[in-house]
Amino acid sequence: DTGVSQNPRHKITKRGQNVTFRCDPISEHNRLYWYRQTLGQGPEFLTYFQNEAQLEKSRLLSDRFSAERPKGSFSTLEIQRTEQGDSAMYLCASSLAGVRSTDTQYFGPGTRLTVL
Amino acid sequence: DQQVKQNSPSLSVQEGRISILNCDYTNSMFDYFLWYKKYPAEGPTFLISISSIKDKNEDGRFTVFLNKSAKHLSLHIVPSQPGDSAVYFCAASGNYGGSQGNLIFGKGTKLSVKP
Numbered sequence: 421d422t423g424v425s426q427n428p429r430h431k432i433t434k435r436g437q438n439v440t441f442r443c444d445p446i447s448e449h450n451r452l453y454w455y456r457q458t459l460g461q462g463p464e465f466l467t468y469f470q471n472e473a474q475l476e477k478s479r480l481l482s483d484r485f486s487a488e489r490p491k492g493s494f495s496t497l498e499i500q501r502t503e504q505g506d507s508a509m510y511l512c513a514s515s516l517a518g519v520r521s522t523d524t525q526y527f528g529p530g531t532r533l534t535v536l
Numbered sequence: 537d538q539q540v541k542q543n544s545p546s547l548s549v550q551e552g553r554i555s556i557l558n559c560d561y562t563n564s565m566f567d568y569f570l571w572y573k574k575y576p577a578e579g580p581t582f583l584i585s586i587s588s589i590k591d592k593n594e595d596g597r598f599t600v601f602l603n604k605s606a607k608h609l610s611l612h613i614v615p616s617q618p619g620d621s622a623v624y625f626c627a628a629s630g631n632y633g634g635s636q637g638n639l640i641f642g643k644g645t646k647l648s649v650k651p
């Protein structure tokens with residue numbers, strides 16, 4: 421089963437360090453989304469790509485965050501100069517988008533980030 | 537301001553009975569609604585969805601009802617099983633303004649099904 425995969429599953433880092441997460445979507449999916457989830461909350465949208473183009477970014481995505489999807493396949497999310505408030509589960513989802521917005525997003529297992 | 541609200545943080549149901557999870561939304565531009573199930577330390581798993589042109593969608597034990605005039609949807613699980621114990625998230629999306637399908641989630645309802 422080639423679902424959405426994310427690596428690493430867990431990351432512990434010290435405040436001020438840079439971290440990078442990887443997401444491999446379902447192979448034929450053209451849209452890829454990043455979300456962040458903190459304790460007691462639902463996932464919150466960060467950004468999304470259609471193929472290699474980054475089409476939308478949330479105001480939650482500060483300048484320290486950058487995402488790429490260079491060949492329209494896998495994506496990376498980098499956080500520079502991590503802060504304790506960045507501690508969260510980072511979720512990736514992918515979908516096969518048609519003409520309408522009604523595409524179902526399938527999520528990966530997430531990367532749990534802990535900033536000490 | 538929360539656009540998708542799940543007002544019950546938790547729900548406890550006896551095995552074999554019906555579980556009803558509720559969700560309210562405020563944005564009339566939402567046109568697609570989804571329910572996800574989440575176990576601890578895992579990503580959300582898609583359960584069932586409904587388009588705004590419908591008022592009911594059924595898949596096995598799971599049925600979602602949409603009341604657009606009330607901006608309310610509900611997920612019915614019949615019969616409930618212990619394996620259904622998880623956190624359930626309601627999510628909504630729409631193609632409006634700069635938004636092209638990113639999901640807005642509620643805070644979730646933790647369902648416990650007791651044997």
